[in-house]
Amino acid sequence: MNIPVSVVRCDDYTYPNVHRAVQTCFDHLGGLKRFVRKDQKVLIKPNLLSAKDPSRAITTHPMVVRAVTEQVQNLGAVPILGDSPGGVDRGIRRVWENTKLSEVAGQTGAKLVAFETSGVHPKTTPAGKTYFIAKPVVDADVIISLPKLKTHTLTLMTCAVKNMFGSIPGFRKAEYHKQAPKPKDFAQVVVDIFSLTRPHLTLVDAVVCMDGDGPSSGDPKYAGLLFSSTNAVALDMVAAKIMGFKDNEIDTTRIAQKKGLGPKSFEQIQIHGERLEDIPLPKFVLPSNRFIKMIPDFLLKLITPFVWVRPNILDGNCTNCNVCVENCPTKSIHKGKNRPHFDYSRCINCMCCHELCPHRAIYLQKSRLARRIG
Ligand code: SF4
Numbered sequence: 001m002n003i004p005v006s007v008v009r010c011d012d013y014t015y016p017n018v019h020r021a022v023q024t025c026f027d028h029l030g031g032l033k034r035f036v037r038k039d040q041k042v043l044i045k046p047n048l049l050s051a052k053d054p055s056r057a058i059t060t061h062p063m064v065v066r067a068v069t070e071q072v073q074n075l076g077a078v079p080i081l082g083d084s085p086g087g088v089d090r091g092i093r094r095v096w097e098n099t100k101l102s103e104v105a106g107q108t109g110a111k112l113v114a115f116e117t118s119g120v121h122p123k124t125t126p127a128g129k130t131y132f133i134a135k136p137v138v139d140a141d142v143i144i145s146l147p148k149l150k151t152h153t154l155t156l157m158t159c160a161v162k163n164m165f166g167s168i169p170g171f172r173k174a175e176y177h178k179q180a181p182k183p184k185d186f187a188q189v190v191v192d193i194f195s196l197t198r199p200h201l202t203l204v205d206a207v208v209c210m211d212g213d214g215p216s217s218g219d220p221k222y223a224g225l226l227f228s229s230t231n232a233v234a235l236d237m238v239a240a241k242i243m244g245f246k247d248n249e250i251d252t253t254r255i256a257q258k259k260g261l262g263p264k265s266f267e268q269i270q271i272h273g274e275r276l277e278d279i280p281l282p283k284f285v286l287p288s289n290r291f292i293k294m295i296p297d298f299l300l301k302l303i304t305p306f307v308w309v310r311p312n313i314l315d316g317n318c319t320n321c322n323v324c325v326e327n328c329p330t331k332s333i334h335k336g337k338n339r340p341h342f343d344y345s346r347c348i349n350c351m352c353c354h355e356l357c358p359h360r361a362i363y364l365q366k367s368r369l370a371r372r373i374g
Pocket residue numbers: 313317318319320321322323324325339340356357358359360361362
């Protein structure tokens with residue numbers, strides 16, 4: 001196996017630069033016409049986690065979406081733009097407006113689809129597990145996935161494989177968190193969903209990434225790159241290297257490799273364009289709870305009373321909006337007069353509350369011993 005991955009510099013989000021870099025990425029892979037034909041329905045799936053401005057680096061930048069959309073249109077195909085944001089539905093239109101996806105639709109004439117209201121198709125893995133996938137994903141002739149490279153406090157990194165978790169509409173995502181409370185089990189769910197929704201092409205927005213406690217409460221980090229491949233697992237291997245994770249550290253990548261969904265090793269990846277060793281990469285701050293994931297399960301059980309990391313609220317930032325209450329899959333957060341309260345005995349540490357708080361009011365609180373270790 002020799003899997004091509006195209007890595008291209010993109011200095012900023014000005015449209016000519018993004019357009020050129022996207023074109024170069026696709027050219028390295030043989031051109032977009034290899035994947036897209038006239039009149040085909042092409043689902044373009046960015047990461048639209050929440051209704052935030054692109055400058056926050058939480059969502060795929062609209063210029064990347066626009067450049068891909070226009071190149072699809074140039075081939076006579078029909079682009080459809082869609083994703084399911086995180087959490088219960090508080091208004092997809094606000095997400096489209098704030099992330100500037102509406103502007104892309106206005107500029108290009110591409111159709112926006114709401115996964116929340118478009119229905120689902122059941123799809124079953126070879127192991128017999130059924131997932132309910134948004135219809136526009138299943139019905140598309142071609143899927144082009146546009147992830148944003150970010151750290152993630154549950155899965156450590158979110159990139160190409162994790163982006164397809166957004167194929168699951170709204171509340172069902174929380175259900176899957178509940179059914180798979182351990183990070184490794186959740187990673188298995190993510191890979192299952194990826195295996196049922198595999199994109200034909202993935203292009204990663206890593207011009208401005210996110211580091212620290214992502215995917216929404218971290219900090220923007222400039223890397224100045226776009227990278228692309230037909231194989232999302234290979235892209236995640238490249239992404240993990242760029243971010244500074246150890247080999248095999250990302251559960252979703254390891255599980256996907258074991259299932260034969262990607263290259264077994266980095267040697268099977270052929271980089272076209274920029275060699276990683278020649279790029280002045282920034283030092284990424286990795287999630288603050290990362291050390292806990294390195295502790296073996298049996299030991300973790302023993303030391304949990306002393307070594308823990310859990311969500312807590314920064315009073316000054318909390319607006320008592322109750323987004324966290326509505327989105328906790330185990331109902332471990334209760335409404336309060338001035339702010340919600342946690343019932344840690346029910347908490348599965350899925351970090352959905354941390355991910356979905358619109359005001360960066362939830363932080364990862366560490367026990368005294370955890371602070372000394374990590
Ligand atoms: S912690 Fe965040 S999500 Fe929860 S009520 Fe406060 S501001 Fe809203």
